[in-house]
Amino acid sequence: MTLNYKGATEKYEPTLGLEVHVELNTNSKMFCSCATEFGAAPNTQTCPVCLGLPGALPVVNGKAIESTILIGLALNCSIAPYSRFARKNYFYPDMPKNFQTSQYDEPICVEGYLDVEIETDEGPKVFRVEIERVHMEEDTGKSLHVGGSTGRIHGAEYSLLDYNRAGIPLVEIVTKIIPGTGKYAPQVARAYVTQLRDILRSLGVSDVKMEQGSLRCDANVSLAPIGSGLLGTRSETKNVNSLRSVERALTGEIERQANRLEAGERIIQETRHFLEESGLTRPGRSKEQAEDYRYFPEPDLVPVTPDAKWIEELRAKLPENPADRRKRLQKEWNVPDSEMTSLINAELVDVVEETIKLGAEPTRARTWWLGEISRLANEKEVAPTSLITTVFVAEIIALITSGDLTDKLARQVVEGVVNGEGSPAEVIEKRGLKVVSDDSALMVAIEAAIAAQPDTAERIRGGNIPAAGALIGAVMKATGGQADAAKVRELLLKHLGQG
Amino acid sequence: MTNIYSTAAEMASALAAKEISAVDLTKQHLDRIASVDGKLHAFLHVDSEGALAQAEAVDAKRAKGETLSPLAGVPIAVKDILAQKGVPTTAGSKILEGWRPPYDSTVVAKLKAAGVVILGKTNMDEFAMGSSTENSAYGTTQNPWDLTRTPGGSSGGSAAAVASFEAPLAIGTDTGGSIRQPAALTGIVGVKPTYGGVSRYGVIAYSSSLDQVGPFGRTVLDTALLHETIAGHDERDSTSINAPVPQVVAAAKRLDVKGMKIGVIKELSGSGFQAGVSARISESLELLVAAGAEIVEVSCPNFEYALAAYYLIAPSEASSNLARFDSMRYGLRVGDDGSKGAEEVMSATREAGFGKEVKRRIILGTYALSSGYYDAYYGSAQKVRTLVKRDFESAFAKADVLVSPVTPTTAFKIGEKSNDPVAMYLSDIATIPVNMAGIGGMSLPVGLAEEDGLPVGLQIMAPLMQDDRFYRVGGTLEAALLSKWGKPILSNAPDLMVQK
Numbered sequence: 001m002t003l004n005y006k007g008a009t010e011k012y013e014p015t016l017g018l019e020v021h022v023e024l025n026t027n028s029k030m031f032c033s034c035a036t037e038f039g040a041a042p043n044t045q046t047c048p049v050c051l052g053l054p055g056a057l058p059v060v061n062g063k064a065i066e067s068t069i070l071i072g073l074a075l076n077c078s079i080a081p082y083s084r085f086a087r088k089n090y091f092y093p094d095m096p097k098n099f100q101t102s103q104y105d106e107p108i109c110v111e112g113y114l115d116v117e118i119e120t121d122e123g124p125k126v127f128r129v130e131i132e133r134v135h136m137e138e139d140t141g142k143s144l145h146v147g148g149s150t151g152r153i154h155g156a157e158y159s160l161l162d163y164n165r166a167g168i169p170l171v172e173i174v175t176k177i178i179p180g181t182g183k184y185a186p187q188v189a190r191a192y193v194t195q196l197r198d199i200l201r202s203l204g205v206s207d208v209k210m211e212q213g214s215l216r217c218d219a220n221v222s223l224a225p226i227g228s229g230l231l232g233t234r235s236e237t238k239n240v241n242s243l244r245s246v247e248r249a250l251t252g253e254i255e256r257q258a259n260r261l262e263a264g265e266r267i268i269q270e271t272r273h274f275l276e277e278s279g280l281t282r283p284g285r286s287k288e289q290a291e292d293y294r295y296f297p298e299p300d301l302v303p304v305t306p307d308a309k310w311i312e313e314l315r316a317k318l319p320e321n322p323a324d325r326r327k328r329l330q331k332e333w334n335v336p337d338s339e340m341t342s343l344i345n346a347e348l349v350d351v352v353e354e355t356i357k358l359g360a361e362p363t364r365a366r367t368w369w370l371g372e373i374s375r376l377a378n379e380k381e382v383a384p385t386s387l388i389t390t391v392f393v394a395e396i397i398a399l400i401t402s403g404d405l406t407d408k409l410a411r412q413v414v415e416g417v418v419n420g421e422g423s424p425a426e427v428i429e430k431r432g433l434k435v436v437s438d439d440s441a442l443m444v445a446i447e448a449a450i451a452a453q454p455d456t457a458e459r460i461r462g463g464n465i466p467a468a469g470a471l472i473g474a475v476m477k478a479t480g481g482q483a484d485a486a487k488v489r490e491l492l493l494k495h496l497g498q499g
Numbered sequence: 500m501t502n503i504y505s506t507a508a509e510m511a512s513a514l515a516a517k518e519i520s521a522v523d524l525t526k527q528h529l530d531r532i533a534s535v536d537g538k539l540h541a542f543l544h545v546d547s548e549g550a551l552a553q554a555e556a557v558d559a560k561r562a563k564g565e566t567l568s569p570l571a572g573v574p575i576a577v578k579d580i581l582a583q584k585g586v587p588t589t590a591g592s593k594i595l596e597g598w599r600p601p602y603d604s605t606v607v608a609k610l611k612a613a614g615v616v617i618l619g620k621t622n623m624d625e626f627a628m629g630s631s632t633e634n635s636a637y638g639t640t641q642n643p644w645d646l647t648r649t650p651g652g653s654s655g656g657s658a659a660a661v662a663s664f665e666a667p668l669a670i671g672t673d674t675g676g677s678i679r680q681p682a683a684l685t686g687i688v689g690v691k692p693t694y695g696g697v698s699r700y701g702v703i704a705y706s707s708s709l710d711q712v713g714p715f716g717r718t719v720l721d722t723a724l725l726h727e728t729i730a731g732h733d734e735r736d737s738t739s740i741n742a743p744v745p746q747v748v749a750a751a752k753r754l755d756v757k758g759m760k761i762g763v764i765k766e767l768s769g770s771g772f773q774a775g776v777s778a779r780i781s782e783s784l785e786l787l788v789a790a791g792a793e794i795v796e797v798s799c800p801n802f803e804y805a806l807a808a809y810y811l812i813a814p815s816e817a818s819s820n821l822a823r824f825d826s827m828r829y830g831l832r833v834g835d836d837g838s839k840g841a842e843e844v845m846s847a848t849r850e851a852g853f854g855k856e857v858k859r860r861i862i863l864g865t866y867a868l869s870s871g872y873y874d875a876y877y878g879s880a881q882k883v884r885t886l887v888k889r890d891f892e893s894a895f896a897k898a899d900v901l902v903s904p905v906t907p908t909t910a911f912k913i914g915e916k917s918n919d920p921v922a923m924y925l926s927d928i929a930t931i932p933v934n935m936a937g938i939g940g941m942s943l944p945v946g947l948a949e950e951d952g953l954p955v956g957l958q959i960m961a962p963l964m965q966d967d968r969f970y971r972v973g974g975t976l977e978a979a980l981l982s983k984w985g986k987p988i989l990s991n992a993p994d995l996m997v998q999k
Contacts, residue, residue, distance in 0.1 A: 048602050052823045054595065055582040055604055055701040059737050087819050089868070093841055098822035159841070161827075294868035296877060299707035299816055301737050 005251055008223075008258030009183035015231060016178040016185050016250070017220035018129075020196060022171045022206045023139065023213070024067045029167035030138040031058030031101065036169075038212060042162035050167035052096030057300050060085075064136060064169040065108070065304060067205035069314050071171055072109025072134045074199050074321070079311050083108040085136075085298040090291060094141040094161055102137030102172075104295045108304060109134035114199075116191040117323070118184055127184075129192050130176040141166035171206075177231070185221065186250040193217050193246050198322035198344070210242050219250055222267070223257045232257075233267040237281050239274045249274040253281055329353060333362050342370060347383070351390050358394035361401050368393060372411055376418055387418045395424045403484055409433045435484050439491060442475070442483060446492050449474040460496045468492055503531050507573050507667040507721035514572040517561065521554035521572030525616050528574045532618065532665045535995045540640050541650075541659040543579050544587050545619035550574065557614040570728055571614030576666035578657050579620035580627055581712070582701040583607045590703045591625040591635040591653075594852030595830045604701020605733045606670060606712050613728050618666055621656030625854045626821065627677055627705040629653050630926045633917045634856045641913070642685060644953055644992050648910040651681030651926075654715070658685040661715045663995055668725050669715040674706050675809055676905070676930025678713045679942035683905035683956025686944040686988045688722045688973070689715045691930075693964050694937035695740035698733030704820040706813035707738075709934045717989060719943070719974040723751035726966070742964060750967035751974040757791035759972065762898025765798045767929045773908045775948025779955040780904050783945045786979040787972070795898050799890035801883065805932045806924060808883035811867045811876050812935075817857075818864030824852065859920065887935045895962045900972050903929050905942045905956035933960055941969040943976060944988045954988060 003011070029036055032049035048056035072079055086104035112131035117124050142165050147157025173196065181188045197208045197215055207214045217240045222232035235257070237249045257267055272281035320328075329349065330340045333356075343349050348369045355365040369384060373393070377384040396413050399405040405413065405428075416427030428434055449471045450457040459467045468489060475488045501513035501524070513519045529547050536542055557572040577583065580590045582600035584607075589595040603611065610617060624634035632640040632655035642650040643663035650659040654671030658681035661669045671678040673691035682689025690713045697712040704710060712729065716722035730744040761784065768777065784794055826832040826848035827841070834847035853861070867876035894901055906926055916923040933940040942956040957976070961968035981987065 048600075051828065053582075053600065053602070053829070054588075054590070054598070054703040054823070055600070056602075057700050057736050059735060089819050089822060091822065091825065091842075091845070093825075093827050096823065096828065098825060099819050292870045294819070294865065294870070294873075296815060296819070296868055296873070299738075300704075 003255065003258050003262055005255050006183070008255050009185075011226060012223040012254070012258050012261065013179075013182065013226045013228075014185040014250075014254050015222050015224070015234075016175070016181060016189055017234065018175045018178070018189060018192060019218040019220070020173045020193065021216040021218075022071070022173065022200055022208065023215075024064055024169040024171060025204075025206050025214075026061055026063045026067065026169055028061055028063075030061050030064055030136070030169040031167055034167065038207075038214075040164055042160070042164060045164040046166070050096070051163055052098075058101060058298075060301060060304065061169060065306065066314065067169075067203070068108055068134060068136050068171050069306060069311060070203050070205060070318065071173070071200065072112065073311075073315050073318055074203055075109070075112040075114055075131050075134065075173070077109035077112030077131060077134055079306060080106065080108055080110060081305060081308070082106070083304045085301045085304075086295045087298050089294045092140070093159065094143045094163075094166070096141065096163060096166055100137060100140065101298055101301070103135035107133040107135035108306075114192060114195060116188060116195050118187045118191045120184060127178070127181060127188050127191075129178055129188070132174045132176045134171060134173050137170050137172060139165050139168040139170045185254065186247040189219060189250050190243055190247040194243055195323055197243075201347075202319045202322045202325075213241075216240075217246055219246060219253070221250055221253050221257070223254065223261060232261075233269050235267065235270055235272050235281075237272045237274050238284065241274075241276065245274060245276065248279045249281060252279050256281065325349075333366065335366065339366065339370075346370065346374060347385075348374070351385055351393075354390040355394050355397070358390060360394040360397040364397045364400060365393070368397060368414075372414055376415070388414065392417050392424050399424070403487075404435055405433070406435060406481075406484060408481060409435065433482065435482055442479070442488060442491055443495070445475045445478045445483070446471070446488065446495060448478065450495075457496060460493070460498060463498070465493070465498060503527050503664045503667075505667070506718050507570065507716060507724060508718070510573045510667060511569055511571075511724070514561070515567075521557040521561075521614075521616060522551060524572060525550050525554040525574055525618070528618055528666060531663075535663055536665060538641060538646060538995060539643060539659050539663055539665075540638055541621055541656040541663065541665055542576070542619045543589060543591070543622050543635075543637055543656065546586055546617065549586065550616050550618050553611070553614070553616045557616070560614070568613040568728065570668075570724055572616060573668065574616040574618050574666050575610060575725070576618050576621045576657055576660040576669040577607065577610070578623055578654050578669070578671050580623060580672055580703045581607050581670060582703070583617065583620070586620065588620065588703070589637070590627070591623040591632075591637065592824075592852065592854070592857070593636040593831060594824045594848065598830045600701070602701065605698035605735060606729045607701065609729050610670075615668070615728065621654070621660055621669065623656055624653035624677075625857050626703065626817070627653040627672055627674055627710070628817070628856050628860055630676070630680055630923050631911070631913070631916065632656060633913065634854055636854055639913055642910045643995055644685065644910060647912055648953070649684070649913050651684035651906075651910065653677040653681075654689075655681045657715050658682055658687060658689065661685070661687050661717060662989060662992065667717065668721060670712060670725075670729070671715055672702060672705075672710055672712050673930075673934065674709045674711075674813060675934050676927040678715065679905050679930050679933075679940055679956065679958060680927060682715060682942040683944070683954065683958075684910040686954030686992065687715055687717050688719055688944065688977075689713065689942045690722055690726060690966070690969070691933060691940050692726065692730060692966055693740070693939040694934075695736075695738050696744070696939065696964065696966065697730050698736045698739050700733055700735040704816075706816040707820060708816060709809075709813060711934070717987070719941075719970060719977045720748070720751045722941075723747040723970050723974075726970075740964065745964060745967040747967050747970040750970035753971050754975050754978050755791075756787060756972055756975045759792045759900070760898040761787055761792050761794050761972070762797040762894050762901040763794060764802070764894065764901055764903045765796055766800065766802045767903035771907055771928075772904050773948060773950070775950045776904050776906070776908065776955050778949065779946040780902070780957055783957050783976055783980070784902070786983070787976060790975055790979060792972075797894040797897055797901065799887075799894055799932065801886040801890050802932050804883045805887050805935050806928055808880035808887075809927075809931045809935060810863070810924060811880035812884065814860040814864030815867045815877050815880075816864065818861045818868065821853075821857070821861055824849065826852075856920070884935045887932050888937075891932070891936045891938060891960075891962070899961075900968050901960040903958045903960075905929060905958040909948045909951055909953035909955060929958060933958075938963050939966040939969065941973050943973045945976070945980060946984075946988070947991060952991075
């Protein structure tokens with residue numbers, strides 16, 4: 001009889017361990033000045049250093065060190081006053097030097113933690129994830145295996161190598177083992193990666209796009225019978241390319257391991273690959289025979305010795321923790337979870353906050369960014385923030401609030417600004433979009449409507465207020481929709497002795 | 500009359516005075532190479548076209564009255580381990596056969612910028628691993644003093660080229676003595692600067708923490724002029740020192756050692772050194788005393804472990820540095836007939852492309868770095884390194900410079916030690932501690948050994964970034980020796996044109 005996930009976690013206690021690789025968004029590579037743009041033509045962003053040509057030497061990118069220290073500080077780590085790079089020696093064609101320059105036993109950030117909150121059966125609960133280390137290393141190139149059925153190196157006819165990615169700065173964030181999550185292990189893992197992604201985004205140090213590989217998660221998990229106090233043999237799942245996959249991969253892996261254990265089999269310490277379609281993992285390289293990387297200190301680089309004063313300056317620059325900020329803003333704006341989540345997912349929290357700071361009414365600020373502006377951005381397949389500035393949005397909202405624009409007119413103003421017709425004031429001027437609020441102009445239209453429908457006017461004079469709708473409609477039509485309907489109603493009723 | 504037998508300083512002033520053109524001077528050296536290099540095999544590649552083009556450019560600039568650097572128009576030979584754009588660069592290995600670097604090493608770029616005319620690339624032990632050039636994949640270089648003997652190594656080609664008047668100057672690299680030992684064996688001056696004094700960018704790495712580029716010349720002043728041309732901070736080499744270059748040219752001209760304390764290292768004298776070598780060293784010390792220096796004896800008890808530690812550190816770093824030679828991107832590719840996988844081709848290429856000594860050191864280094872052995876081997880060797888540094892520090896507390904013989908013996912016969920690696924390794928016993936500590940050292944020719952008539956070298960060492968001190972002592976001693984002999988040491992060398 002096979003165990004489902006519920007059964008598995010009733011019998012076994014999972015222990016997690018997460019390794020996250022983050023590509024930094026520095027303009028140049030870790031050890032040379034080559035560009036790091038994603039998607040450039042193969043082998044166009046290379047030089048003697050990142051191609052590992054004989055004689056070339058690395059020089060550490062100072063910006064990468066700064067970003068790594070920021071990450072360490074945001075994760076409550078200690079920053080080592082002295083850390084070193086080492087060489088990790090192994091042969092692979094996508095690694096031009098046949099060693100990876102990486103930090104090993106002397107990483108730059110150690111001993112941190114991140115508190116993550118998840119929803120449990122008993123309500124929200126906080127788990128503390130302890131961070132073992134944050135270190136710097138360089139990425140490898142990319143191999144494209146051509147021919148063969150699997151797309152893997154075995155059975156391929158030939159392989160193409162692109163070294164554009166070789167030498168891109170990577171930061172690896174490694175947790176300590178995470179015990180005590182019970183059946184919530186997959187959610188804790190997902191929440192951890194989500195929160196980590198939000199922090200990295202708020203620090204501005206990485207694009208954190210899992211689908212492009214700028215954020216990669218390796219999920220380790222082992223099982224032991226509940227209450228045994230033991231630590232089982234772990235597997236490491238790679239190729240986990242989305243937040244949802246983190247959760248699915250772990251759920252699947254916990255089920256698989258539980259069923260193996262039930263069947264009396266042992267867990268093999270191995271790397272497994274997550275299969276997006278099935279939600280299952282398949283075995284990769286076995287780690288039974290640990291590879292000997294022959295680490296030794298990189299003699300071509302001097303130790304990294306950040307100044308204590310500089311570290312404090314960086315600490316002072318740290319942005320508010322995104323989780324705390326989310327809670328604070330949600331309270332200030334008084335919005336439901338679902339809307340807050342939409343804002344976060346659409347990466348609109350910053351602009352909404354800025355728009356509000358510029359004086360815009362909070363509800364309108366959220367509605368406009370999440371609604372009309374996002375819709376236009378979707379159409380154009382660009383980011384909403386690239387379409388219009390917060391200053392212009394705040395101006396438009398101020399005009400709506402003051403009654404100078406209706407929502408309908410405001411949409412046209414936004415459209416005009418997005419199309420490059422100028423500032424909101426210029427668009428209003430050019431398109432003639434201002435609400436008709438001049439009473440005398442409106443009165444001309446109102447009198448014309450009354451003249452056209454004398455019977456209706458008479459019924460209103462007689463106290464039939466709802467009949468006013470027909471006349472208001474006629475006035476709106478005559479003014480091309482530019483009149484404020486409430487104002488028209490007010491003037492009309494007053495004129496007919498009902499104001 | 501300026502010719503190939505002039506010093507580089509004489510050539511430089513004749514060029515500045517327009518008594519000779521850079522093109523003429525270059526042609527004279529190319530002719531010399533054409534007539535004697537068949538016997539010596541100092542060069543792996545002679546770049547006549549490039550050299551003449553460079554010389555023409557210098558002459559054109561001079562004709563226009565442009566300000567030129569001191570060595571503009573003076574020719575040079577460069578060890579084949581420095582990348583030079585578009586010029587074959589092999590590091591003495593088959594595995595790099597045919598590779599033309601797409602970039603210049605910093606030293607080559609500095610030479611070009613200074614208008615120093617690069618005649619070609621010189622022979623060396625494969626990847627600088629050796630002390631005789633016998634490990635070159637392209638054949639041994641002969642010593643101009645005796646064609647049956649080695650010129651030393653690994654920079655043997657550069658040393659032989661300078662000693663035989665094929666070039667007045669040369670560039671070498673020194674990881675455990677590879678500049679100083681061949682300089683001693685060929686009767687010329689060779690300097691290993693302080694580690695980090697000269698950029699390593701573009702120098703094919705053997706042992707990154709020990710490798711250092713340095714100058715060869717026939718006089719102390721010539722060597723100093725070249726030293727100042729190539730030295731200085733380079734932002735492309737993280738280990739290069741960001742400090743002003745020691746004033747070595749001024750030091751070479753000073754000719755005064757009054758009040759200087761010269762420390763004689765007890766452990767590097769007496770037994771184990773050829774009698775004729777020790778005799779010439781003692782004589783040099785007497786000359787220095789006569790010039791006003793004081794001799795003190797110092798002890799460096801940990802030097803006896805230096806050689807063993809070196810043969811763990813250097814191979815360890817080499818095993819990693821040489822991993823990149825995998826047939827994928829450049830150089831030799833063997834067995835790629837379409838049927839084999841990448842690993843098989845890589846394996847076949849490394850099997851065919853690396854020589855015996857290189858393989859020996861890769862295996863040694865791979866073993867020393869292996870998990871479970873690291874602490875015992877690489878870890879212990881690093882501790883020895885620290886002890887050697889401390890020995891130097893306490894010795895320099897008592898003396899301004901330290902001296903020793905450069906080598907235990909004069910030039911040995913080709914083939915004499917090639918089947919006995921340890922005997923070969925021992926020829927660097929006096930030079931290795933300097934690399935371990937990162938300090939600088941000079942090899943100065945101080946005469947010929949009685950028993951074989953071959954040159955003897957005195958090693959002069961100074962503390963970190965005090966390279967000017969050995970130029971000062973070397974320059975003074977050189978002048979005293981010259982006045983004693985009445986003629987330069989190289990005038991005792993047999994005429995290559997008649998030697999068989």
